[in-house]
Amino acid sequence: xxxxxxxxxCSLPLLASVHVAVAYPYIGxxxxxxxxxxxxxxxxxxxxSDPHFVVPRPSYIGILREADLLIVNGGGLEIGWIPPxxxxxxxxxxxxxxxxYLDLSAYVKLIDKPTSLSRAQGDIHAEGNPHYSLDPYxxxxxxxxxxxxxxxxxxxxxxxxxxxxxxxxxxWSLKVAxxxxxxxxxxxxxxxxxxxxxxxxxxRYGIHTAGTIEPLPGITPSSKxxxxxxxxxxxxxxxTIIQDDYHEPKTAQFIASKSGARAVVLAHDxxxxxxxxxxxxxxxxxxxxx
Amino acid sequence: MVKKxxxxxxxASALFAxxxxxxxxxxxxxxxxxxxxxxQKHIQTLEAVPAVASNETLSDEEMLQKMATKGxxxxxxxxxxxxxxxxxxxxxxNVTNAQYMNxxxxxxxxxxxxxxxxxxxxxxxxxxxxxxxxxxxxxxxxIFHIHGDGTLEVEEAYFVTRALDYGLRFKAGKFKSxxxxxxxxxxxxxxxxxxxxxxxxxxxxxxxxxxxxxxxWVAPTPMYVMAGFELFNGNPNQGFSAKESASTAVGYLKxxxxxxxxxxxxxxxxxxxxxxxxNTDGLGNLxxxxxxxxxxxxxxxxDVTLEYPLEGYGSLIWQNEWIxxxxxxxxxxxxxxxxxxxxxxxxxxxxxxxxxxxxxxxxVENVSHHLNRTSxxxxxxxxxxxxxxLQYNQDHSKYIDDQAKTIHEVMLNYTLExxxxxxxxF
Numbered sequence: 001x002x003x004x005x006x007x008x009x010c011s012l013p014l015l016a017s018v019h020v021a022v023a024y025p026y027i028g029x030x031x032x033x034x035x036x037x038x039x040x041x042x043x044x045x046x047x048x049s050d051p052h053f054v055v056p057r058p059s060y061i062g063i064l065r066e067a068d069l070l071i072v073n074g075g076g077l078e079i080g081w082i083p084p085x086x087x088x089x090x091x092x093x094x095x096x097x098x099x100x101y102l103d104l105s106a107y108v109k110l111i112d113k114p115t116s117l118s119r120a121q122g123d124i125h126a127e128g129n130p131h132y133s134l135d136p137y138x139x140x141x142x143x144x145x146x147x148x149x150x151x152x153x154x155x156x157x158x159x160x161x162x163x164x165x166x167x168x169x170x171x172w173s174l175k176v177a178x179x180x181x182x183x184x185x186x187x188x189x190x191x192x193x194x195x196x197x198x199x200x201x202x203x204r205y206g207i208h209t210a211g212t213i214e215p216l217p218g219i220t221p222s223s224k225x226x227x228x229x230x231x232x233x234x235x236x237x238x239x240t241i242i243q244d245d246y247h248e249p250k251t252a253q254f255i256a257s258k259s260g261a262r263a264v265v266l267a268h269d270x271x272x273x274x275x276x277x278x279x280x281x282x283x284x285x286x287x288x289x290x
Numbered sequence: 291m292v293k294k295x296x297x298x299x300x301x302a303s304a305l306f307a308x309x310x311x312x313x314x315x316x317x318x319x320x321x322x323x324x325x326x327x328x329x330q331k332h333i334q335t336l337e338a339v340p341a342v343a344s345n346e347t348l349s350d351e352e353m354l355q356k357m358a359t360k361g362x363x364x365x366x367x368x369x370x371x372x373x374x375x376x377x378x379x380x381x382x383x384n385v386t387n388a389q390y391m392n393x394x395x396x397x398x399x400x401x402x403x404x405x406x407x408x409x410x411x412x413x414x415x416x417x418x419x420x421x422x423x424x425x426x427x428x429x430x431x432x433i434f435h436i437h438g439d440g441t442l443e444v445e446e447a448y449f450v451t452r453a454l455d456y457g458l459r460f461k462a463g464k465f466k467s468x469x470x471x472x473x474x475x476x477x478x479x480x481x482x483x484x485x486x487x488x489x490x491x492x493x494x495x496x497x498x499x500x501x502x503x504x505x506x507w508v509a510p511t512p513m514y515v516m517a518g519f520e521l522f523n524g525n526p527n528q529g530f531s532a533k534e535s536a537s538t539a540v541g542y543l544k545x546x547x548x549x550x551x552x553x554x555x556x557x558x559x560x561x562x563x564x565x566x567x568x569n570t571d572g573l574g575n576l577x578x579x580x581x582x583x584x585x586x587x588x589x590x591x592x593d594v595t596l597e598y599p600l601e602g603y604g605s606l607i608w609q610n611e612w613i614x615x616x617x618x619x620x621x622x623x624x625x626x627x628x629x630x631x632x633x634x635x636x637x638x639x640x641x642x643x644x645x646x647x648x649x650x651x652x653x654v655e656n657v658s659h660h661l662n663r664t665s666x667x668x669x670x671x672x673x674x675x676x677x678x679x680l681q682y683n684q685d686h687s688k689y690i691d692d693q694a695k696t697i698h699e700v701m702l703n704y705t706l707e708x709x710x711x712x713x714x715x716f
Contacts, residue, residue, distance in 0.1 A: 053603065053639075056716050057553045058546035062514045065457060084715040088516075090508045092453040097426070099357075107353060119675060119708075148353055219673060220640060248602065 016040040017154050021067035021094070023078050024051060025270040026133050027104070027142075029277050031071065034147045034164050038157045042067070044085075047271025050246040051131075052123070052218075056081040064089035067100065069153060071146065074105030075130030099153070107145050108132045111199065123218030134268065135200035136176050136281050140169050175278055179285045180205075186289035191240045192229060192261070194247050197268055201284060210238050213251050221251045233259035240288065244268050264288065370422035373711035375478050378413040378438070379679075379703030381406040385690060393688040393695070395491050395661060397626060397653040399568070402527070404437070404495040405477065405484065406701050413438035414703075417445070417478065421712060427453050433476070445476070445496075457508040466499040467520055467540050468506070469559045471593035471611050473497045478705050479714050481609070481634055483681045487648035487663050488613050488628030491687075492589065494527045498540065498561065514546045524563050529617065531566035531583045538563035542591075546716075552598045555716065559591035565618045585618030597716075603639040608632075614652070627652040642669040650687060661687035675707045 018039040022028045028043035035041075042063045045054045051073070064070060064085055072078050086095055093100035110128030117126055132138050147165040151158040183205035190210040191202065195217065202209055211232060215225040232238070233255065241263040243252040249265060256263035264287045267274045274280040348356070383390060387408055394400045405414040414437070421431035432447040448463025468474045472486055473493065484490075489497060502522035509515035520540040524530040530538050544557040565587045569580040593611040600606060614627035632646035643666075650661040667681040685697040 050603070055553075055597070055599065055605070056713070057548060057597075058514045058544075058555055058716050059548045059553065061508065061516075061546075062512045065508050065510060065514075066512060080713045084713050087450075088508070088715060090454070090457045090459045090506065092455065095452055096423075102357070106356060107348060123674065144350070145353055145357075148350060149357060152354070152357065246602075 017157065018069060018150060019067050020069045020071065021063050022070070023072045023082060024133075026277060026280070027071050027073065027146075029270050030139070030143050030146050031150075033168050034143060034161050035150055035157075036160070036164060038154065038160055039150060045269075047267070047269035047274075048245055051077055051269070052080065054078075054081040056084045058088075060085050061088045064094060065091050067091065067094050069100045069102060069149065070094035071102045071104065071149075073130060073133065074103035075110055075127045075132070076125040077105075077130040102145070102149050104142050104145060105130060105132065108138050108141055111203065112196065122214075122216030125217075129196055129199055131197050131268075132200050134198055134284070135204050136172075136179055137204060138200065139277065140172050143168055143172075175281065179281055182285040183207075183289050189240070190236060190238045191242050191288070192233065192238055192255070193242045194244055194252060197244050198242055198266065198284070198288075201288075205289075207288070210236060213241070213243075213247075213255070226251060226255060230255055230259045233261050240264060242266055242288065262290075370420045371710035371712065373417075373419045373707060373709040375415075375417035375419065375708070375711070376413075376706045377405070377415055377417070377478060377703060378411070379406065379483075379701055380411055381409060381699060381701045383409050383697060383699045385695065385697055389690045389695075390697070393690050393697070395650070395687050396689055397624075397650075398491045401490060402495050406699075406703070415477075417476075419711060423452070424449065427451060446499075457510055459506050459508075461504040461506070462502070464499075464501045465504070466497050467502075467522070467561075468504070468518055468544075469498050469520075469540050469542060469561055469589075470591045470613065471555075471557065471595060471609060473499070475714075478707070481607075481632060481644060482646055482665055482667055483679055483701050483703050484665075484683070486611065486630045486646075487650060487661075487687055488611070488630055491628060491650055492529060492613060492615055492626075496527070498522075498528055500525050500528075502536070502538075514544075516544045518542050518544075524566070526566050526568075526581060529563075529566070529587060529615070531564035531581070533566075533583055534564055552596060553716075555593075555595040555597075557591070557593045559589075559593070559613075561589040561591075563587050567617075567619050584620060585623075587615065587617045589616075590614045600636075603636070605634075605636045607634040607636070609634070625652055626650070640671050642671075643667065644669075648687070663687050677705045679703045679705070 016037060016039055018035070020031050020039045021042045021044065022031060024045050025043050025047040028041045031039060031041045044060050044063060045051060072082055092098060095101060105127065110130065110132060113128035114121070114124050114126065117124065133142065143165055147161045150161045187206040190208045192211050192213065193209050194213040196209065196212060199209060211229055213221050213229065215222055238261055241252050241256055241261050243249050243263055243265045245265055245267050252263040255261065266284050266287055267280055270277060270280055274283050391403065391407070392400065406412050415435040417433060417435050419431070419433045421429070424430050428449045429452055430449040433445040435443040435445050437443065444464060446465045448461055448465040450461045451459055454460060466474045472480065473489060485495060500522045502520055504518060504520040506516060506518040518541065521536050522538040523535055524532045524537045526532050538561065540561045542557055542559040544555070546553060546555040565584045566581045567584060569577045569582055591611065591613045595607065595609045598606045610629065610631045612627070612629035614625065617624045628650035630646060630648045632644060634642065634644040636642040646665040648663040653661060663683055663685040665681060665683045667679055669677055669679045671677045681701045683699045685699065688695055688697055
C-alpha cells in the first residue's frame with residue numbers, strides 16, 4: 001500500500017505547483033518560458049495599454065487572492081494600481097516584503113534617476129526610468145531572477161527551471177546578436193520619443209533621445225512645445241520620431257508631416273501581433289533602424 | 291589732473307595684467323585641445339567594443355541574498371506617506387446663506403452642511419493624510435480635515451492587519467463603513483462635488499461609520515467575492531441611538547465579474563441598530579439634544595456599477611445605488627427609501643463629464659411629490675494631481691420655512707493633491 005502511495009504523492013508536483021500573478025505580459029512570457037507547465041500564470045495588464053495607468057478592476061483581486069507569487073516590474077510603474085489590489089486581496093503571501101512578492105527592478109540598474117524631486121517636473125519616477133525591460137540585455141537577467149525565485153519556492157522542480165533557463169539564455173544570446181547587427185548602422189543617430197519609454201533600448205544601441213513629444217512626463221503635448229520640436233527636428237535633421245502604441249498618434253504624425261521626420265509606432269510589451277518577446281524586439285529593432 | 295593720471299595708471303596696469311592672462315589662457319587652450327583629442331581616441335576605442343552584456347549584473351548568490359532579505363522590495367523610506375489635499379471653490383445659490391443653513395429634508399430634518407456652505411468663496415478643507423506599514427503585522431492610516439473655520443476633524447484613524455490567513459483582514463479604529471458603493475470613499479474621490487442625496491439623508495455628511503471594528507473576508511475563488519462585518523458605536527447623526535454602545539452592526543457582500551471588456555461590480559448591504567427619534571415640543575418643534583429610543587432601525591442597500599473602458603484613457607461608468615430604511619418610531623415602522631443613478635463619461639486623461647439623478651421616495655405622508663435632485667458636472671484635470679470641477683444642481687429635496695423650495699446651485703471647485711497619497715481602489 002505504502003509503495004503505491006509514494007509515487008502518487010511524488011507525481012503531485014507535476015500539476016502546476018506555483019500560482020504566479022504578474023503585472024505585465026512580458027513578465028508572464030518569462031515565467032512561462034522558465035516554468036512551462038510547472039506554474040500557472042495570470043497576467044493582469046494588457047500589453048497594448050499604458051503601463052502607468054491600469055484600472056484596478058475588482059476581478060484582479062481574485063487573481064491576487066489565489067497567487068503564491070506576485071511579480072511586478074517595480075520602479076514605481078505600478079504605484080497607481082497594484083497597491084490597492086494588494087490591499088484588497090487579503091493575501092499575506094504576496095504583500096510587499098513577503099517571500100511571494102518579487103520586484104524585478106531591484107535587480108537591474110535604473111537610468112535617469114532624478115537628482116531633485118518635484119512634481120513641477122511632471123510625473124517623474126523617483127527611482128529612475130522604470131522601462132528597463134525594453135533593453136534586450138536585461139531580459140536574461142530577469143529570466144534568471146525568475147528562475148532562482150521559482151527554484152526557491154518549488155525546489156522539487158529546480159532542475160526543470162534551470163534547464164529551461166539555460167535553453168532560453170542560449171536562444172536569447174543568438175537573438176541579441178541579430179539585434180546588435182540590425183541596430184549597428186543607427187549608432188550615434190538621434191530620435192524623438194513620445195515618453196521616455198524606449199530609453200533603455202536606445203541607450204543600448206547608442207541612439208540619443210533629442211526630445212520628447214510630451215513637454216514633461218505625463219503632461220499632454222502643448223502647441224508651443226510641438227512647434228519647438230518641429231524646429232529642432234529641422235535644424236538638427238533628426239530622422240525618426242518614436243510613438244508608443246497607447247498615446248494618441250496625431251501629434252507625432254503632425255510633427256512628422258511638418259518636419260519631414262519619419263514617425264514609427266512601436267509596441268512596448270508582448271501582445272497582439274508581437275505575441276512573443278522575440279517578435280516584440282524584432283519589430284522594435286526593425287522599425288527604429290530601417 | 292590727479293584723477294586723470296590715476297585713471298591712466300589703472301588702465302595701463304589692467305592692460306598689462308590682461309597680456310599675461312592671455313598667455314596663460316593660450317596655454318590652457320592648447321592643454322584642453324590635447325585632452326580633447328585624447329578623449330576622442332578613448333571614445334573611439336570604447337565604441338569599437340560591441341555592446342555585449344556590460345550590465346553591472348548581480349551574481350546568483352547576490353540575487354538570492356536580496357530575495358531572502360526583503361523579497362526584492364526597494365524600501366526607500368521609513369517615514370509615513372504624508373499627503374495634503376486642498377478643496378475649495380466658489381458657490382452661487384438662489385437662496386440666502388441663512389435659508390440654506392436652515393433648509394430641511396422632510397422626514398429627515400435639518401442637514402449638517404460641511405462643504406460649500408456659503409454663497410461665495412469656500413475653503414472646504416485641507417486634508418492631511420498619513421499612512422504607513424507599522425510592522426510585519428499592521429498598516430495604519432490617519433486622515434484629518436482642517437476646515438476653513440479652523441475646526442479639526444478626525445475623518446479616519448485606524449489600523450488594518452497585513453498577515454491574517456484565510457483571506458481575512460481586521461480593521462479597528464475610527465473609519466468609514468464599506469456599506470454600499472460610495473459610503474467608504476473620501477470627498478476628494480467622489481464623482482460629484484456633493485454627497486449622494488440618499489446617503490446624505492440617511493447617514494449625514496460623514497456617512498455611516500465611526501469608532502468601531504471590521505472583519506472582511508475575500509473568498510478563495512478566481513471570481514471576486516468579498517463579505518464583511520462591522521460593528522460601530524451608535525451615532526444619532528447617522529440615525530441610530532447612542533445610548534447602547536456598539537449597537538450598530540453592518541454586513542455586506544460584494545462581487546465583480548468582467549463581461550468582455552465591461553466590469554460589473556455589485557453589492558448587497560445591511561445595517562441594523564437601535565432607533566432614536568428627536569423629541570418635539572407641543573408645537574411640533576424639535577427639541578435640541580432630546581431623544582427617545584424605539585426598537586430597531588434596519589437598512590437595506592443594493593448597488594450596481596458598470597464600467598466600460600474607451601479608447602485611450604476614457605471610460606463610461608454607470609453607477610446606481612438604492613437604500614431603504616425601516617425605522618421603528620413610536621407605534622409604527624417608518625419606511626423611507628431613496629436611490630441615485632449616475633452616468634459618467636471620462637473623455638480622456640484631462641476631461642470628464644457626468645449627470646446624476648437623486649431621488650427620495652416612500653417618505654413621510656404629507657409630502658406628495660418625490661424629493662429629487664438633478665446634477666450635471668464637468669471636470670478638468672490639468673494633471674493627475676489637480677482637478678477643477680464645475681457642477682450645477684437643481685434641488686427639489688429641501689424645504690425652507692415650511693415651504694418646498696427649488697434650490698439652484700452652481701459650484702466651481704478645485705481639488706489639489708500634494709505629496710504621497712495612496713492610489714484609490716476601483
